[in-house]
Amino acid sequence: xxxxxxxxxxxxxxxxxxxxxxxxxxxxxxxxxxxxxxxxxxxxxxxxxxxxxxxxxxxxxxxxxxxxxxxxxxxxxxxxxxxxxxxxxxxxxxxxxxxxxxxxxxxxxxxxxxxxxxxxxxxxxxxxxxxxxxxxxxxxxxxxxxxxxxxxxxxxxxxxxxxxxxxxxxxxxxxxxxxxxxxxxxxxxxxxxxxxxxxxxxxxxxxxxxxxxxxxxxxxxxxxxxxxxxxxxxxxxxxxxxxxxxxxxxxxxxxxxxx
Amino acid sequence: xxxxxxxxxxxxxxxxxxxxxxxxxxxxxxxxxxxxxxxxxxxxxxxxxxxxxxxxxxxxxxxxxxxxxxxxxxxxxxxxxxxxxxxxxxxxxxxxxxxxxxxxxxxxxxxxxxxxxxxxxxxxxxxxxxxxxxxxxxxxxxxxxxxxxxxxxxxxxxxxxxxxxxxxxxxxxxxxxxxxxxxxxxxxxxxxxxxxxxxxxxxxxxxxxxxxxxxxxxxxxxxxxx
Amino acid sequence: xxxxxxxxxxxxxxxxxxxxxxxxxxxxxxxxxxxxxxxxxxxxxxxxxxxxxxxxxxxxxxxxxxxxxxxxxxxxxxxxxxxxxxxxxxxxxxxxxxxxxxxxxxxxxxxxxxxxxxxxxxxxxxx
Numbered sequence: 054x055x056x057x058x059x060x061x062x063x064x065x066x067x068x069x070x071x072x073x074x075x076x077x078x079x080x081x082x083x084x085x086x087x088x089x090x091x092x093x094x095x096x097x098x099x100x101x102x103x104x105x106x107x108x109x110x111x112x113x114x115x116x117x118x119x120x121x122x123x124x125x126x127x128x129x130x131x132x133x134x135x136x137x138x139x140x141x142x143x144x145x146x147x148x149x150x151x152x153x154x155x156x157x158x159x160x161x162x163x164x165x166x167x168x169x170x171x172x173x174x175x176x177x178x179x180x181x182x183x184x185x186x187x188x189x190x191x192x193x194x195x196x197x198x199x200x201x202x203x204x205x206x207x208x209x210x211x212x213x214x215x216x217x218x219x220x221x222x223x224x225x226x227x228x229x230x231x232x233x234x235x236x237x238x239x240x241x242x243x244x245x246x247x248x249x250x251x252x253x254x255x256x257x258x259x260x261x262x263x264x265x266x267x268x269x270x271x272x273x274x275x276x277x278x279x280x281x282x283x284x285x286x287x288x289x290x291x292x293x294x295x296x297x298x299x300x301x302x303x304x305x306x307x308x309x310x311x312x
Numbered sequence: 313x314x315x316x317x318x319x320x321x322x323x324x325x326x327x328x329x330x331x332x333x334x335x336x337x338x339x340x341x342x343x344x345x346x347x348x349x350x351x352x353x354x355x356x357x358x359x360x361x362x363x364x365x366x367x368x369x370x371x372x373x374x375x376x377x378x379x380x381x382x383x384x385x386x387x388x389x390x391x392x393x394x395x396x397x398x399x400x401x402x403x404x405x406x407x408x409x410x411x412x413x414x415x416x417x418x419x420x421x422x423x424x425x426x427x428x429x430x431x432x433x434x435x436x437x438x439x440x441x442x443x444x445x446x447x448x449x450x451x452x453x454x455x456x457x458x459x460x461x462x463x464x465x466x467x468x469x470x471x472x473x474x475x476x477x478x479x480x481x482x483x484x485x486x487x488x489x490x491x492x493x494x495x496x497x498x499x500x501x502x503x504x505x506x507x508x509x510x511x512x513x514x515x516x517x518x519x520x521x522x523x524x525x526x527x528x529x530x531x532x533x534x535x536x537x538x
Numbered sequence: 539x540x541x542x543x544x545x546x547x548x549x550x551x552x553x554x555x556x557x558x559x560x561x562x563x564x565x566x567x568x569x570x571x572x573x574x575x576x577x578x579x580x581x582x583x584x585x586x587x588x589x590x591x592x593x594x595x596x597x598x599x600x601x602x603x604x605x606x607x608x609x610x611x612x613x614x615x616x617x618x619x620x621x622x623x624x625x626x627x628x629x630x631x632x633x634x635x636x637x638x639x640x641x642x643x644x645x646x647x648x649x650x651x652x653x654x655x656x657x658x659x660x661x662x663x664x665x
Contacts, residue, residue: 138411479584500554503592526550529549
């Protein structure tokens with residue numbers, strides 16, 4: 054446990070600037086969202102939502118860069134030191150991943166919070182349950198579906214590339230992995246889609262339509278598109294499983310390769 | 313026997329590597345691993361440390377695979393480095409958190425003896441960095457130390473400090489393998505010297521035995537390489 | 539004896555342990571070291587001279603065998619009270635004389651001339 058905590062501390066010291074910058078950028082996005090003003094509510098909402106999705110995407114990219122910084126360590130020699138420390142590759146991978154996950158969680162809850170603000174600025178008052186769905190459930194669902202496997206994949210890729218750099222073939226396995234991944238993902242995604250809703254989905258935002266229709270500006274927008282959301286469980290579990298598998302492979306590579 | 317190489321061959325790169333090496337390292341010896349660049353010194357130490365795996369043959373450390381026994385080996389690589397934002401106190405936290413045999417008190421004493429400034433490593437000279445990494449390695453209470461070019465690129469005074477520290481820290485139940493170019497400077501430290509030439513052991517002798525034949529280690533070195 | 543430069547250790551001059559023993563005898567002969575005096579521990583001396591501690595241990599045992607040193611359990615290594623200091627002085631003198639003599643032979647100088655030079659040097663008080 055002490056060793057895991059030390060590695061976590063190391064990861065924090067190594068990457069805190071990235072985390073701070075990312076979370077700090079939420080203030081920037083908040084300001085940006087505030088600047089948006091449009092003639093009608095629907096357009097304003099649309100632009101803001103778009104901006105928020107962009108912030109989420111950019112955040113995901115930054116997180117990938119943060120977790121993927123291994124090549125410089127291989128070049129500068131820190132990797133060789135880490136390789137010979139007692140903890141197994143799994144523990145090293147887990148510590149790096151946990152830190153990235155913690156930063157991601159805070160960031161995406163922040164995004165959720167901004168989403169709540171956007172909704173609130175239209176005059177809509179959401180009850181506690183709906184707020185929780187917006188700020189917690191949605192972000193974590195997206196996190197689990199997209200970001201968690203993406204981070205695992207990035208970590209696995211960079212460990213893969215660094216590992217084979219030593220023997221010289223470097224980019225070849227990396228390229229294979231990058232090119233092969235969309236096919237695997239496509240096949241896997243299709244299968245997950247196919248088995249979706251076998252288990253009951255999670256119903257979100259049940260009350261939203263009624264809420265929207267009760268607002269003064271409801272007449273201006275097309276409320277037919279505002280329905281409850283039913284999120285399928287299977288893709289989430291499927292992607293989480295994939296993420297775990299990739300992390301296990303990454304840990305295994307870490308400890309089996311030459312330095 | 314603390315470590316063994318059984319008919320070990322390691323091929324990689326164009327010139328580097330080791331060929332058909334069989335060696336045994338008992339406790340109580342300070343062994344100088346000498347040779348020109350590319351002669352296989354680093355390769356030998358990396359194989360013993362578990363950073364590299366042999367193409368043929370077997371490397372045994374403490375009766376098992378080196379990587380599996382990494383917690384019991386003190387390896388100081390030539391090219392490895394700490395994070396540039398780390399200060400000696402951070403390195404202490406790193407080492408004591410990951411190694412059970414790390415003696416923090418001894419580490420701090422060594423930092424003082426070796427005059428390591430309490431700054432981030434990016435603000436240190438090469439000599440200061442080298443001394444700090446040596447303090448980290450010697451503060452570990454292990455039986456096998458593998459030091460790859462601990463004197464390389466380090467100023468004269470630092471080298472003297474390092475050699476003196478090595479003498480002070482060594483114990484009879486330990487083995488130290490030290491590779492260096494500074495043969496003249498370090499030769500008085502070695503019980504035994506291994507001279508490598510193009511990946512093979514060209515000479516394996518006791519330093520004092522060489523001297524009773526009237527040859528300093530430096531002289532033997534030149535003789536083997538010519 | 540405390541200064542590292544006083545010790546004459548040359549990597550090309552044979553085994554280090556032999557040289558260390560020679561140095562100890564030299565210090566005794568010259569009075570830099572006295573009978574009954576304690577010597578540094580093997581490790582301390584090794585650190586000072588930057589040599590392998592085993593060589594110092596070897597030197598100390600040699601000197602013990604030769605009746606120059608003795609180890610007192612728990613206290614350290616000491617020069618024996620009955621250490622043959624005079625013999626060492628004689629040996630040192632003799633080897634200095636032999637070096638002078640061999641130089642003479644190489645130069646082809648007569649004994650008379652050699653003695654005259656020696657007398658001159660001693661009278662002038664040069665060291």
